[in-house]
Amino acid sequence: MILSRLRGLRPPRSNSWSQRDDWLERGLRATAAVSGSVVLLIVLFVLWQAVPALSNVGPVRFLADSDWRPTSSPTPQFGMLPLLAGSAIVTLGAVLVATPLAVFSAVLAEFYAPQPVAWLLRRLLELLNGVPSVVFGFWGLVVVVPLINAWQPPGQSLLAGTLVLALMLIPTVALSADAALHSISGDLQRSAAALGIGRGAIVWSLAVPLARRGIAEGVLLGAARAVGETMAVVIVCGNIVQLPSSVFDPVRTVTANIAMEMSYATAGHRSVLFATGLVLMLATGTLAAVAGRLRHQGART
Amino acid sequence: MNIKPRSALMDRATQTVGWLASLMIAAMFGWLVFDILPHGVQELSWTFLTDEPSDAGRAGGIGTVLVSTLLVLAVCLAIAVPLGVGTAVWLSEFARPGSRRAAAVRWSLDLLATVPSIVFGMFGMVVFCQMLRLGFSIAAGGLTLGCMILPLVVQTSFAGLQSVPNELRAGAAALAISRRATLQHLLLPAALHGVVVGVLLGLGRAAAETAALIFTSGYATRMPESLLDSGRTASVHIYDLAMNVPRGASRAYATAAVLLLVLLLINVVATVLADRWLQRQTARSFR
Numbered sequence: 001m002i003l004s005r006l007r008g009l010r011p012p013r014s015n016s017w018s019q020r021d022d023w024l025e026r027g028l029r030a031t032a033a034v035s036g037s038v039v040l041l042i043v044l045f046v047l048w049q050a051v052p053a054l055s056n057v058g059p060v061r062f063l064a065d066s067d068w069r070p071t072s073s074p075t076p077q078f079g080m081l082p083l084l085a086g087s088a089i090v091t092l093g094a095v096l097v098a099t100p101l102a103v104f105s106a107v108l109a110e111f112y113a114p115q116p117v118a119w120l121l122r123r124l125l126e127l128l129n130g131v132p133s134v135v136f137g138f139w140g141l142v143v144v145v146p147l148i149n150a151w152q153p154p155g156q157s158l159l160a161g162t163l164v165l166a167l168m169l170i171p172t173v174a175l176s177a178d179a180a181l182h183s184i185s186g187d188l189q190r191s192a193a194a195l196g197i198g199r200g201a202i203v204w205s206l207a208v209p210l211a212r213r214g215i216a217e218g219v220l221l222g223a224a225r226a227v228g229e230t231m232a233v234v235i236v237c238g239n240i241v242q243l244p245s246s247v248f249d250p251v252r253t254v255t256a257n258i259a260m261e262m263s264y265a266t267a268g269h270r271s272v273l274f275a276t277g278l279v280l281m282l283a284t285g286t287l288a289a290v291a292g293r294l295r296h297q298g299a300r301t
Numbered sequence: 302m303n304i305k306p307r308s309a310l311m312d313r314a315t316q317t318v319g320w321l322a323s324l325m326i327a328a329m330f331g332w333l334v335f336d337i338l339p340h341g342v343q344e345l346s347w348t349f350l351t352d353e354p355s356d357a358g359r360a361g362g363i364g365t366v367l368v369s370t371l372l373v374l375a376v377c378l379a380i381a382v383p384l385g386v387g388t389a390v391w392l393s394e395f396a397r398p399g400s401r402r403a404a405a406v407r408w409s410l411d412l413l414a415t416v417p418s419i420v421f422g423m424f425g426m427v428v429f430c431q432m433l434r435l436g437f438s439i440a441a442g443g444l445t446l447g448c449m450i451l452p453l454v455v456q457t458s459f460a461g462l463q464s465v466p467n468e469l470r471a472g473a474a475a476l477a478i479s480r481r482a483t484l485q486h487l488l489l490p491a492a493l494h495g496v497v498v499g500v501l502l503g504l505g506r507a508a509a510e511t512a513a514l515i516f517t518s519g520y521a522t523r524m525p526e527s528l529l530d531s532g533r534t535a536s537v538h539i540y541d542l543a544m545n546v547p548r549g550a551s552r553a554y555a556t557a558a559v560l561l562l563v564l565l566l567i568n569v570v571a572t573v574l575a576d577r578w579l580q581r582q583t584a585r586s587f588r
Binding site: 020021024025027028029031032033034035036037038039040041042045046049100101102104105107108109111112113121123124125126127128129130131132133134135136137138139141142143167170174197198199200201203204224227228229230231234235255258259262263273274277280281284285287288292 | 308309310311312313314315316318319320321322323325326327329330332333336337383384385387388390391392395396402403405406409410411412413414415416417418419420421422423424426427428448451455479480481484505508509510511512515516536539540543544550553554557560561564565567568569572
């Protein structure tokens with residue numbers, strides 16, 4: 001269509017392109033340049049602050065040091081392994097708990113529930129998405145932690161973090177699974193039903209396999225959110241730096257560690273914290289990039 | 302012959318598990334809301350909403366906290382809305398299709414949306430608090446949040462502009478109306494819904510944020526006298542009461558109830574607006 005090419009096409013200067021339009025475009029281009037450079041600035045500044053740690057301590061000691069004792073003198077220990085493991089385990093656990101619940105509820109909303117119930121469920125998930133993470137954390141502290149404490153003290157634990165995070169991820173995973181199922185359900189459902197294929201078979205042999213990219217995209221975005229989540233885990237996980245030996249052990253994640261130590265960290269310690277921030281960005285960026293790639297492939301096929 | 306009963310069984314099982322999963326999600330959400338709201342509302346009173354916190358937050362109210370929250374949000378929107386809408390207008394109306402510069406801006410905003418909030422806090426601390434010498438201040442916190450919600454504002458404003466029919470652009474160009482006037486009188490009013498939804502969602506996200514603020518706007522509970530004063534927001538107040546103040550739970554409940562009510566309201570309004578807007582679009586496409 002010729003019309004669709006009008007967008008972004010500069011009309012000839014003689015008629016509708018005035019001098020003021022020139023200034024307008026320049027101004028808008030400048031705002032776009034500023035917006036586009038924010039993420040670059042973030043990477044550069046975090047990297048800049050992390051350089052002393054990367055050159056003086058180095059990635060090898062981050063993994064080889066036996067402990068995380070950033071303030072002990074004369075030789076502070078910067079072993080990040082327990083922190084990295086804490087983040088990885090909490091994220092993995094939350095994703096494993098959230099995904100089945102989210103996918104089944106999306107299947108229900110798309111194939112089984114009456115319209116008003118499906119509508120209600122979607123609205124509920126959107127509202128759940130808007131609950132602040134600090135409120136999730138506080139609720140975890142006053143409700144989930146005492147329950148776990150009654151069963152296996154101390155309560156502030158890997159398990160508490162996993163459960164609270166799982167609840168936070170459900171909307172992300174469920175809404176994108178729902179959207180993916182929705183985009184293929186209509187015609188497919190009718191033609192499959194016309195062939196006499198049962199609804200259960202339509203769901204598991206056609207719809208879910210066809211929507212797998214969209215579902216995986218939601219799971220990856222959820223995982224990225226879990227890795228970067230700070231407030232809920234810092235409140236409910238107990239924050240002891242250790243490799244957990246059971247789900248009832250307290251753990252500290254990379255994010256919680258930054259939140260707890262940044263306020264008093266100086267010099268080398270502070271730089272190492274920025275290095276952990278760099279690791280976080282790398283992890284969330286990678287997860288989101290893979291999710292974006294899946295969306296791209298999904299759009300092509 | 303045995304396909305049919307198995308399929309029927311699978312159908313029944315899927316349906317049952319689906320209902321169970323959905324009920325469980327609804328129950329957890331209900332548990333959260335109906336634990337926070339009743340406990341919190343008990344504590345609510347006019348004086349709670351207007352008084353200054355005392356005894357580390359165990360007594361007094363959250364008056365100054367609410368003022369700081371509003372100021373942080375004002376700074377955040379003052380930076381994110383002009384930048385975000387300007388960027389969206391450029392991307393939608395001025396960048397040529399296939400422009401590399403536009404692709405780079407889009408890509409970098411997508412990347413910005415994935416940055417964890419605690420990293421925004423570290424960035425804000427280095428750049429706004431230390432390099433720009435704003436210190437722990439409402440201005441630094443607001444600027445940090447502004448960077449954080451920028452992708453959301455751009456995305457929804459862009460979607461709003463894209464939904465404006467091309468006939469408007471063609472008509473304006475045919476009448477030799479300047480680009481500026483076209484934007485001001487035709488495109489922006491028509492895309493206003495998208496911008497409003499984006500601003501509301503961004504506002505909700507910013508009001509919910511804690512991690513990006515603990516090193517940028519700080520913890521001070523006194524009444525802020527200028528944007529350069531430190532001030533704690535409602536979410537930071539909840540965090541501080543939950544983590545650092547023994548027996549702070551009852552006031553944390555009350556603050557959480559206030560925050561939760563406001564955020565649920567913002568999100569409901571944003572959803573309703575987005576819904577109505579979408580409906581209008583489909584109505585138009587069927588005409």
